Every structure is written in structure tokens, then in C-alpha cells.
Amino acid sequence: MxxxxxxxxxxxxxxxxxxxxxxxxxxxxxxxxxxxxxxxxxxxxxxxxxxxxxxxxxxxxxxxxxxxxxxxxxxxxxxxxxxxxxxxxxxxxxxxxxxxxxxxxxxxxxxxxxxxxxxxxxxxxxxxxxxxxxxxxxxxxxxxxxxxxxxxxxxxxxxxxxxxxxxxxxxxxxxxxxxxxxxxxxxxxxxxxxxxxxxxxxxxxxxxxxxxxxxxxxTLANQTMNYLSSGKVPGRYGNAHANIVPYQVFRASDRDFIIACGNDQQFVALCRAIGLPDLSADPRFITNADRIAHREQLDGLLSEHLASATADEWVARIHAARVPVGAINSIAQALEEPQVIxxxxxxxxxxxxxxxxxxxxxxxxxxxxxxxxxxxxxxxxxxxxxxxxxxxxxxxxxxxxxxxxxxxxxxxxxxxxxxxxxx
CATH class of the missing domain: 3.40.50.10540 (Crotonobetainyl-coa:carnitine coa-transferase; domain 1)
Structure with a gap:
């Protein structure tokens, strides 16, 4: 042993x-x-x-x-x-x-x-x-x-x-x-x-x-620091992120999936992968700070577009562009993930x-x-x-x-x- x-x-x-x-x-x-x-x-x-x-x-x-x-x-x-x-x-x-x-x-x-x-x-x-x-x-x-x-x-x-x-x-x-x-x-x-x-x-x-x-x-970590730095009390964002956009759950034509776009370069790659290349050049969405300021508008545009195909189709396309993306598994599915195995x-x-x-x-x-x-x-x-x-x-x-x-x-x-x- x-x-x-x-x-x-x-x-x-x-x-x-x-x-x-x-x-x-x-x-x-x-x-x-x-x-x-x-x-x-x-x-x-x-x-x-x-x-x-x-x-x-x-x-x-x-x-x-x-x-x-x-x-x-x-x-x-x-x-x-x-x-x-x-x-x-x-x-x-x-x-x-x-x-x-x-x-x-x-x-x-x-x-x-x-x-x-x-x-x-x-x-x-x-x-x-x-x-x-x-x-x-x-x-x-x-x-x-x-x-x-x-x-x-x-x-x-x-x-x-x-x-x-x-x-x-x-x-x-x-x-x-x-x-x-x-x-x-x-x-x-x-x-x-x-x-x-x-x-x-x-x-x-x-x-x-x-x-x-x-x-x-x-362990509230960045959320506590957000408050100490700004004086603004953080609220609930559901499955979205307080500091990064888009970093949330989206609904495809069949089920939900996750996009976790961590920086501006990934946002450009994401827009190309999903067939909306012009979106990354929109002045409202060029930087992460811009996207936070116009969160609702971007959310609406992406949600409407992503509902047009299945989650597996989007995951495959976005993953190929090296943008973090993933399915939402049940515990049973998580334990059968090839990486978990x-x-x-x-x-x-x-x-x-x-x-x-x-x-x-x-x-x-x-x-x-x-x-x-x-x-x-x-x-x-x-x-x-x-x-x-x-x-x-x-x-x-x-x-x-x-x-x-x-x-x-x-x-x-x-x-x-x-x-x-x-x-």
C-alpha cells in the first residue's frame, strides 16, 4: 500500500x-x-x-x-x-x-x-x-x-x-x-x-x-470585493455573471446550455462561431464594460438567435472556436462525462x-x-x-x-x- x-x-x-x-x-x-x-x-x-x-x-x-x-x-x-x-x-x-x-x-x-x-x-x-x-x-x-x-x-x-x-x-x-x-x-x-x-x-x-x-x-470573494470597491450592493443575476457578459445560460431550440465568454477576444470568436460576426463591432458591445452597460440588449439579441438551433449544434460550433461552452448535465449525466470517467x-x-x-x-x-x-x-x-x-x-x-x-x-x-x- x-x-x-x-x-x-x-x-x-x-x-x-x-x-x-x-x-x-x-x-x-x-x-x-x-x-x-x-x-x-x-x-x-x-x-x-x-x-x-x-x-x-x-x-x-x-x-x-x-x-x-x-x-x-x-x-x-x-x-x-x-x-x-x-x-x-x-x-x-x-x-x-x-x-x-x-x-x-x-x-x-x-x-x-x-x-x-x-x-x-x-x-x-x-x-x-x-x-x-x-x-x-x-x-x-x-x-x-x-x-x-x-x-x-x-x-x-x-x-x-x-x-x-x-x-x-x-x-x-x-x-x-x-x-x-x-x-x-x-x-x-x-x-x-x-x-x-x-x-x-x-x-x-x-x-x-x-x-x-x-x-x-x-467565500463570497469577488462579490464582496465588488461591494467594498463600489459601495453598490450586488444583486441577483440568475444564471448570468455580475462582472462578465455574456457569461450565462442560454436557451437553444431544445434545451439550455452555457456560454462563458471570458474576454473581448473570446467575444469576437463567439460572434463569428454563431454567425453574427458584426455583433462584436457594435459600439455597444466592443468591450466587456460596454457589454455590461448594455447587458439587456445583448442578451435579447443572443437569446433570439440561439433559439434557432439545438444545444448540441451550438456547443459544437462554439467549442470549435475555443470559447468556453458546455451542456447542463444532471448528476447522472455528469458522472458519465468522459472527462469525469x-x-x-x-x-x-x-x-x-x-x-x-x-x-x-x-x-x-x-x-x-x-x-x-x-x-x-x-x-x-x-x-x-x-x-x-x-x-x-x-x-x-x-x-x-x-x-x-x-x-x-x-x-x-x-x-x-x-x-x-x-x-
Missing amino acids: NVGALDGIRVLDLSRVLAGPWCGQILADLGAEVIKVERPGNGDDTRSWGPPWMKDDAGDATTEAAYYLAANRGKMSVAIDISTPEGQDLVHELARKSDVLIENYKVGSLDRYGLDYQSLAAINPRLVYCSITGFGQDGPRAAEPGYDFIIQGLAGLMSITGERDDRPGGGPQKVGVAVADLMTGLYATIAIQAALIARQTTGRGQHCDMALLDVQVA ARSMKVQVPHPQNAAFEMVASPLKLSDTPVQYRAPPPMLGQHSHMVLRDLLGLDDDRITALRANGTVTQHPDFQQENEDILT
């Missing part, structure tokens, strides 16, 4: 739902050993967020929700009741032996269990402790829970997403995936890796304070209930330390016995007692889990 970029790094993942688990999955893909600590009985909230459910080898629905499966590849699951003193002691010992801890509890919630940063840093000064919350560890809203949908609204993303109010279907829209959660998971991954590198010099871990609101405000963006990760289980692959392509798919998303408590025995050194009698009093649970299909994926 190839060496992973993060081989030798142990991560204790106390998070659930999406932002934290997404971060943990990235670290696992990169070779870190990730131990997911879950509530006995229920586990991660997303385990119950179905349908759809994964199908087993016979084609029947299991109790493994697709949402959960999307963000927990490569981890081990240990079911521990952290509300009990014995459960807290177990997490203390796991933290003592870990490099990283990820948590997304409400601010202050872990203090009463002795699982906050200060308490665990006293046990393990080298621990990189990453907290992911809606609003951060301080500020007037720090104590509030954070949900991606709310954050998309508060941060301004929905104000620039969707059609204009004066158009059919106009109004603010959320994005089709939980982008605040996903982007925070990505930024948390960066913060953790930066802290691990800093630890090589300082010998100390640190607290990474990640907030969905912070991340969403930051060539880049191996589907991966088979055999699951105990489905030997042919497939997932979307990691987009990280590393030449020397490639991403590894060591294990499928774990079943609840699948690795409880193994982790307590092999990592913490507990004997079978002690583990049996912890299971008897409900502090720890083990998945019934893995009563004697002996798979060696601990480093």
Missing part, C-alpha cells in the same frame, strides 16, 4: 452532520487514521437522514443513509456515551494518543464533560483541536447553533443567488448543496494541516476556531453490506502520496472493541463491563472486529 501524505497522524472526530465529518473524511483520504466517536444507539444525526438508503448485495434497502455515507469514508466508528464519567475518561485517553481532534458542539457544550480545548491541551499539549460552529467561539451569536441554510441567508449568499425579483421565479435561493458546511470543512482541513506544520517548530498544538458564517462571508471520479469501496458499493472519489491528485480508500463509511460502533483493545489496551473483561453499563456499544455484526486498520 502506498504511503499517505498524513500517515502517522491520528484524528479523533467528535463531529457530526457535514462540516466536521467532511473535514475528517479528507484527512482520512490523505492517510490519517480517523476515529469517529458517536452516540450509542443513534450515532451521527445523518445516519437517519434517509431515504435514500444504501442497497445491500441483494438490492434491498439497508439502514445506512446516503447522506451519512457521503462524508465518512475511511473512518473507524467507536460508540461512546460522553455524558458519563467513564465515557469521558475513554475520550480523554483517546485524545492523549491523538494528534487532532475535530468537534462541532455548541460553544461551551463540551466544557462540562472536560472535553474542551483547555482540558484536553493539559492532557496532550501537542493536540491540534479544531472547533467548527455556526458563529465561532466569541461574538454576540457565539452560543447559537449554526445551520447551513441560515448561514447562506445571513452571509449574503442567497441575496446573490437566484433570478431577479422582476423575472419569473425571481427571489433569493439557496445553493443546491450545503456550501457553507462543505467550505468550512475544507477550510478546517487547511487550518488543521497548518497547525500540524507549525507544531513541528513549536512543539505545541493549538485551537482552530472555524465558523460557518466567517467562511461563507469570506477519465479522472476516475467514481471509486468502488467495498462495504460489509454491499461489495460493489461506489462513492464519488476525492478530487485530490497527488503524484507521490496518492489518496487512499482504505475503508468504507463505518457502521455504528463497528470498531468499538478493536479501538478500546488495541489502542487503549483495555482487556476483554473491561470492554464487556463498559458495554454492559451502556458506556460503549458495539455493532452487532462486528462483535469481534479484528480488522487491522489501526496504525
Whole structure:
């Protein structure tokens, strides 16, 4: 097996739902050993967020929700009741032996269990402790829970997403995936890796304070800068672009497609490709600034003309002119795109209930330390016995007692889990 970029790094993942688990999955893909600590009985909230459910080898629905499966590849699951003193002691010992801890509890919630940063840093000064919350560890809203949908609204993303109010279907829209959660998971991954590198010099871990609101405000990128530079509040442009024209969806005779004309030279090439060469010499449309000023007029002219042929015809002609153009795929069509297939963006990760289980692959392509798919998303408590025995050194009698009093649970299909994926 190839060496992973993060081989030798142990991560204790106390998070659930999406932002934290997404971060943990990235670290696992990169070779870190990730131990997911879950509530006995229920586990991660997303385990119950179905349908759809994964199908087993016979084609029947299991109790493994697709949402959960999307963000927990490569981890081990240990079911521990952290509300009990014995459960807290177990997490203390796991933290003592870990490099990283990820948590997304409400601010202050872990203090009463002795699982906050200060308490665990006293046990393990080298621990990189990453907290992911809606609003951060301080500020007037720090104590509030954070949900991606709310954050998309508060941060301004929905104000620039969707059609204009004066158009059919106009109004603010959320994005089709939980982008605040996903982007925070990505930024948390960066913060953790930066802290691990800093630890090589300082010998100390640190607290990474990640907030969905912070991340969403930051990733408005050019739209926020547009406002800071002009004082003009950006609005919604639907499938058009705030700063570039034409850069939008057009309707062909059969379906919609996208033209993304990024500069004046491409606009000249576009006009020639679609049979309107004189359009690029029109004083209203010569430069991008001109086209923005006369957006509505250009949109009308192009829309009328492009409705005269099919999307495939336009895409072929425009692509030949080296102007960015593309179809609008369904997810099923996207996964069958030749480029997606060539880049191996589907991966088979055999699951105990489905030997042919497939997932979307990691987009990280590393030449020397490639991403590894060591294990499928774990079943609840699948690795409880193994982790307590092999990592913490507990004997079978002690583990049996912890299971008897409900502090720890083990998945019934893995009563004697002996798979060696601990480093």
C-alpha cells in the first residue's frame, strides 16, 4: 500500500452532520487514521437522514443513509456515551494518543464533560483541536447553533443567488448543496494541516476556531470585493455573471446550455462561431464594460438567435472556436462525462453490506502520496472493541463491563472486529 501524505497522524472526530465529518473524511483520504466517536444507539444525526438508503448485495434497502455515507469514508466508528464519567475518561485517553481532534458542539457544550480545548491541551499539549460552529467561539451569536441554510441567508449568499425579483421565479435561493458546511470543512482541513506544520517548530498544538458564517462571508470573494470597491450592493443575476457578459445560460431550440465568454477576444470568436460576426463591432458591445452597460440588449439579441438551433449544434460550433461552452448535465449525466470517467471520479469501496458499493472519489491528485480508500463509511460502533483493545489496551473483561453499563456499544455484526486498520 502506498504511503499517505498524513500517515502517522491520528484524528479523533467528535463531529457530526457535514462540516466536521467532511473535514475528517479528507484527512482520512490523505492517510490519517480517523476515529469517529458517536452516540450509542443513534450515532451521527445523518445516519437517519434517509431515504435514500444504501442497497445491500441483494438490492434491498439497508439502514445506512446516503447522506451519512457521503462524508465518512475511511473512518473507524467507536460508540461512546460522553455524558458519563467513564465515557469521558475513554475520550480523554483517546485524545492523549491523538494528534487532532475535530468537534462541532455548541460553544461551551463540551466544557462540562472536560472535553474542551483547555482540558484536553493539559492532557496532550501537542493536540491540534479544531472547533467548527455556526458563529465561532466569541461574538454576540457565539452560543447559537449554526445551520447551513441560515448561514447562506445571513452571509449574503442567497441575496446573490437566484433570478431577479422582476423575472419569473425571481427571489433569493439557496445553493443546491450545503456550501457553507462543505467550505468550512475544507477550510478546517487547511487550518488543521497548518497547525500540524507549525507544531513541528513549536512543539505545541493549538485551537482552530472555524465558523460557518466567517467562511461563507469570506467565500463570497469577488462579490464582496465588488461591494467594498463600489459601495453598490450586488444583486441577483440568475444564471448570468455580475462582472462578465455574456457569461450565462442560454436557451437553444431544445434545451439550455452555457456560454462563458471570458474576454473581448473570446467575444469576437463567439460572434463569428454563431454567425453574427458584426455583433462584436457594435459600439455597444466592443468591450466587456460596454457589454455590461448594455447587458439587456445583448442578451435579447443572443437569446433570439440561439433559439434557432439545438444545444448540441451550438456547443459544437462554439467549442470549435475555443470559447468556453458546455451542456447542463444532471448528476447522472455528469458522472458519465468522459472527462469525469477519465479522472476516475467514481471509486468502488467495498462495504460489509454491499461489495460493489461506489462513492464519488476525492478530487485530490497527488503524484507521490496518492489518496487512499482504505475503508468504507463505518457502521455504528463497528470498531468499538478493536479501538478500546488495541489502542487503549483495555482487556476483554473491561470492554464487556463498559458495554454492559451502556458506556460503549458495539455493532452487532462486528462483535469481534479484528480488522487491522489501526496504525
